[in-house]
Every structure is written in structure tokens, then in C-alpha cells.
Amino acid sequence: MSATTERRISQVLTANEGEILTEWLKRQKEEGRTRYDEAEARAQSTQFLKLFAAALEHGNIESPGGQHWQDIFDMLSDLSRTRARLGFSPSETAVFIFSLKQPLFDRLRRDFGNDAQGLGDAIWSSTNLLDKLGLYTTEMHQKRREEVISRQQQELLELSTPVVELWDGILALPLIGTLDSARTQVVMESLLERIVETSAKIAIIEITGVPTVDTLVAQHLLKTVAAARLMGADCIISGIRPQIAQTIVHLGVDLSSVVTKATLADAFRVALQRSKLTVTEMS
Amino acid sequence: MERIPILKIGSYLLVSIQVDMHDRLAMSLQDDLTAHIVKARAKGVLIDISSLELVDSFIGRTLGNIAAMSRVLDAQTVLVGMRPAVAITLVELGMSLPGVRTALNVDQGLALLQTAIDQGDHGAGDGV
Numbered sequence: 412m413s414a415t416t417e418r419r420i421s422q423v424l425t426a427n428e429g430e431i432l433t434e435w436l437k438r439q440k441e442e443g444r445t446r447y448d449e450a451e452a453r454a455q456s457t458q459f460l461k462l463f464a465a466a467l468e469h470g471n472i473e474s475p476g477g478q479h480w481q482d483i484f485d486m487l488s489d490l491s492r493t494r495a496r497l498g499f500s501p502s503e504t505a506v507f508i509f510s511l512k513q514p515l516f517d518r519l520r521r522d523f524g525n526d527a528q529g530l531g532d533a534i535w536s537s538t539n540l541l542d543k544l545g546l547y548t549t550e551m552h553q554k555r556r557e558e559v560i561s562r563q564q565q566e567l568l569e570l571s572t573p574v575v576e577l578w579d580g581i582l583a584l585p586l587i588g589t590l591d592s593a594r595t596q597v598v599m600e601s602l603l604e605r606i607v608e609t610s611a612k613i614a615i616i617e618i619t620g621v622p623t624v625d626t627l628v629a630q631h632l633l634k635t636v637a638a639a640r641l642m643g644a645d646c647i648i649s650g651i652r653p654q655i656a657q658t659i660v661h662l663g664v665d666l667s668s669v670v671t672k673a674t675l676a677d678a679f680r681v682a683l684q685r686s687k688l689t690v691t692e693m694s
Numbered sequence: 695m696e697r698i699p700i701l702k703i704g705s706y707l708l709v710s711i712q713v714d715m716h717d718r719l720a721m722s723l724q725d726d727l728t729a730h731i732v733k734a735r736a737k738g739v740l741i742d743i744s745s746l747e748l749v750d751s752f753i754g755r756t757l758g759n760i761a762a763m764s765r766v767l768d769a770q771t772v773l774v775g776m777r778p779a780v781a782i783t784l785v786e787l788g789m790s791l792p793g794v795r796t797a798l799n800v801d802q803g804l805a806l807l808q809t810a811i812d813q814g815d816h817g818a819g820d821g822v
Contacts, residue, residue: 569705603781604778605796606778607798640790641781641784642778642796643798
């Protein structure tokens, strides 16, 4: 592919900028449906056409590199991120680039006239390039989504491990969801830190919200109990549902080193007893 | 050579580990402490490790050994002030020090020691 083709595409772009822009915007509007924002799309499209023409003037279509192309990639990356955040689908994002094809090809066809060879070359190289850019927007969109997912996972991890103080020196740790090693680590750390903060002597680990207890989960629970004991706090495991009790025994998990109670109320009663406290009815 | 001070308070011994333990220091503590227990006829030993930030399996085992030795010499041992990070490390190393009493701070440790001695309980652990 010769540099003349690129320069010519660039010239066509610059010469017909107004026309292409109008038609492109119309297409974006048709494809984008409800998400279309006239002012924003116009600003973005104008900017893109300018950058695109400049890049074509200087760069090589086959392997987009160099500063001018970098500007385009940066701009598309911003655009994809914004759209991903606003809840656009990947195709709604990529349509920004792909809908430029038709207006551009129409102008190229008019410009090249009967030069079929030249037209073919120009269309091939521009479609090639626009495909690359379109895929890039999709990729960026995906990346942004992944960032959102991993941030949510992190937040969920922190949210799902509250340590609550039931009484002076009595902590409760209501666990909800499956315990994997990453979560156990967070659970353990937050529990131990709270033990230091509150000088707690008893911690109740409430597992009603843990859907299944297999050997691995049991091992994680025992680790947490052992670590709390090293800090001078005793643990009680409560909220063991009948099915869980059956599974534990069937799996041969040994929980005999820990006090286990069926309900949080029972565990709390034991904790009060050990703290030499009683709850009495008011007369 | 640096040594870890062993303070006598009544019939208890207080060992406060303020530096990072290396292996030789751990061994000399073991020697010193057993000698002190015999000499002072101590009934209880408090080991404060609140300044200890690094542990390995050797230090973990030594702490366990010290507790076991004190018990043989008829002194109850309480390990106090372990940091969360140290506790997690020891558990991950598979050393949950099953025979050692633990408490959060020196205050709670002293109380625990007192009850243990009052009950004449020579058993291991917290009696959970």
C-alpha cells in the first residue's frame, strides 16, 4: 500500500469533512437509538475526524504507530471508558467507528471515479484500519467492564465481613457467602484487628449464611479459630444448620476442638456465662 | 551478647521480648528462663511478645517449647500480646501452639495466670 493512497484518503476526508460528519452523525443516531446525545456525538466525531485525517497524512495504515495514531487510540480509549461507565453495550460503543465506513466509502467512490484499482486499494486500507480501531474500542470497553467487576468484587469482599460487638468483650462475625482462601484472609485480619481494638475475649463466628461447609471451608474456619486463640480470644462457632452438621460428620471434619452451637442465641448465652454475666427479666 | 530481660514480679516472671528474635537469642532465652524459674520458684510466666513482628517456624516452636518446659517446672505460662500478623503467620505455618495459654495483653494475661494457679489447673490450653 503506497503512502499516496493514505494521503488521498486524508484529502478526501478533509475536503468533505462537513458532509461526512453530517452523514456519520445521522448513522450514529440510527444505530445508537436511545443512547444518542447529539452535542456529545458531534464533538467526539469532529475531534475524531480531525485526528484521523492528521494521522493518515503522516502515518502508515498497515501498522498504525507513532504519535498521531497514539492520539487516536487515547481518544478512543477515553470514549470507550466513558461509554462503558454510562452502560453502553460493546456494539453501541463500536458503532461509533463502524458507522463512519459508509459515508467515507461514498466520498472515496466519488473521488476515485473510474479508477477501480485505486478505489479498491483505498477502500481496503480504510476498512482495514477502521476495523482495527473499532476492535480497539470494544477491547477498551471490555477492559473497563472488567475493572468495574474486580472493584465490585473487592468491595463485596470488604462489605461481607463485618465484625460486630455484641457486648463488652464479645464479638460476633456473621459470615455470609462461601469462604475461600482470599476471603478467609480478610475475615481473619478484620477479626484479629477488632479483637485488639476492643480487647475482646470471646468471638462468635456465625455461619448461618455460609451455604456449604466442605473440608476446605472447615479448615479455613479452624485456622481463624486458631489465630484468634493465639491472640487470647476464644471462638464459638454458631449457626450450624442440620444439613451442615450432617455434611461435617460425613466428611470426617473434626470440629471437636471448637465449641459449636446451633444458634447465635445459644452461643451468646455461653459467651455471657464465660464473661460472668447474666440476663434477667425485669420484675 | 544481647539478652532478653526476665523480671520477677511477686511469684511471677515477666519476659518482655522487645527485639526481633533470632535463633541464638531464642535458645539463650530458653536457658535463662528455665534457670530463673527454678531459682525464683516462680508459679507463673508471662511472655510478652507485643513488639515481636517477625516469626518463623523455629521461633514458634521455641515459644511452644518454653511453655512446655515451664509447665514441667510447675509454672503456668501465658503468651500475651501477639500481633494479628504474627498470629496469622503462625497459623499458616501450621503452628497453632495448642499447649500454650494466650491472652490479649499483660493485664488479661495476669488475670488468666491467677485463675489458672488458683484452680491448680495443670492441663494444657484454655480448657475450651
